[in-house]
Amino acid sequence: MVIVMRADAPKQEIEKIKERVETGNRKVSVMEGRDYCVLGIIGDTTDIDVNEIEANEHVEKVMKVQQSYKLANRMFHLDNSVIRVRDKTIGGQDLAVIAGPCSVESEDQILNLARKVKECGATFLRGGAFKPRTSPYSFQGMKLEGLELLKLAREETGLPIVTEIMSADMIERFVEDVDVIQVGARNMQNFELLKELGRTRKSILLKRGLSATIEELLMSAEYIMSEGNSNVILCERGIRTFETYTRNTLDLSAVLAIKKLSHLPVIVDPSHAAGLWWMVEPLAKASVAVGADGIMIEVHNDPANAKCDGQQSIKPERFRALMEDITAMAGSIRRIV
Numbered sequence: 001m002v003i004v005m006r007a008d009a010p011k012q013e014i015e016k017i018k019e020r021v022e023t024g025n026r027k028v029s030v031m032e033g034r035d036y037c038v039l040g041i042i043g044d045t046t047d048i049d050v051n052e053i054e055a056n057e058h059v060e061k062v063m064k065v066q067q068s069y070k071l072a073n074r075m076f077h078l079d080n081s082v083i084r085v086r087d088k089t090i091g092g093q094d095l096a097v098i099a100g101p102c103s104v105e106s107e108d109q110i111l112n113l114a115r116k117v118k119e120c121g122a123t124f125l126r127g128g129a130f131k132p133r134t135s136p137y138s139f140q141g142m143k144l145e146g147l148e149l150l151k152l153a154r155e156e157t158g159l160p161i162v163t164e165i166m167s168a169d170m171i172e173r174f175v176e177d178v179d180v181i182q183v184g185a186r187n188m189q190n191f192e193l194l195k196e197l198g199r200t201r202k203s204i205l206l207k208r209g210l211s212a213t214i215e216e217l218l219m220s221a222e223y224i225m226s227e228g229n230s231n232v233i234l235c236e237r238g239i240r241t242f243e244t245y246t247r248n249t250l251d252l253s254a255v256l257a258i259k260k261l262s263h264l265p266v267i268v269d270p271s272h273a274a275g276l277w278w279m280v281e282p283l284a285k286a287s288v289a290v291g292a293d294g295i296m297i298e299v300h301n302d303p304a305n306a307k308c309d310g311q312q313s314i315k316p317e318r319f320r321a322l323m324e325d326i327t328a329m330a331g332s333i334r335r336i337v
């Protein structure tokens with residue numbers, strides 16, 4: 001970190017700032033010229049509040065050299081993290097394919113879809129039991145009953161289950177019942193929930209917030225990891241831009257950026273990004289091409305009558321075709337990192 005002092009900053013003010021940041025293993029070197037004074041800080045600066053220093057009237061600006069996340073940072077963990085979930089891995093050689101309906105609707109529906117996606121080669125089953133809906137009058141999910149049905153589907157197919165948690169009071173139950181706990185886009189910055197999940201050792205699928213920057217996503221991962229849980233998988237699911245044709249704008253460059261900045265696995269959810277079923281297959285292939293560790297796809301056998309997100313759900317036949325293409329592609333793609 002570099003602190004540029006104002007040209008007229010009094011000596012004692014410079015000294016005060018120096019004393020303030022020079023703690024623990026941090027060293028400060030002062031470079032002074034005729035018209036300038038710059039403080040160079042060497043060591044871990046993650047706990048320095050940049051805004052607080054910039055609020056000082058004698059400070060011109062603060063430049064960060066180091067990112068504010070540490071445990072999620074590739075700098076301190078050069079190898080890719082591989083997250084183990086039952087007999088599967090995310091972030092290793094194999095592409096993780098998480099597929100299933102937006103929400104669990106009935107026993108028949110989830111068992112049928114679980115069998116079908118498994119047969120096509122999916123490695124995880126998804127299905128929302130607790131649904132974060134924009135309108136309080138929309139279907140809110142089957143809740144605990146939905147969780148039981150997911151367990152039934154796991155028992156029958158052997159597919160690990162991925163489902164969204166909405167509040168911390170459900171953590172105990174989710175730890176018991178679920179294989180990967182999803183934190184949805186709307187809860188990406190629910191820091192209390194993240195901290196509580198950090199105290200478990202469950203795999204957490206953290207989705208990028210609707211308008212979150214890559215750094216904010218990584219800071220949220222840091223919240224989970226700083227409590228001791230390093231089993232974090234990141235998910236790019238589209239962000240809000242001025243474009244309205246698609247539900248969100250899929251930011252594929254985020255996959256590359258995250259791979260450079262962090263060692264955590266990153267998957268892509270083209271369903272929620274596009275919001276249009278006919279874009280899901282090509283965007284899923286593009287995600288694989290760009291080096292994602294996995295994809296999350298909404299599959300429904302009757303999208304027109306789905307209780308949630310039918311417009312972005314593909315039918316099992318299309319999912320089968322997608323899996324065939326992806327399997328053929330995966331062998332020929334050189335993983336970037």
Ligand code: PEP
Pocket residue numbers: 102128132164183184185186207237272
């Ligand atoms: C979902 O995966 O069902 C979901 C609600 O996604 P997101 O949080 O990305 O909107």
Ligand code: MN
Pocket residue numbers: 102103272298308309
């Ligand atoms: Mn959905």
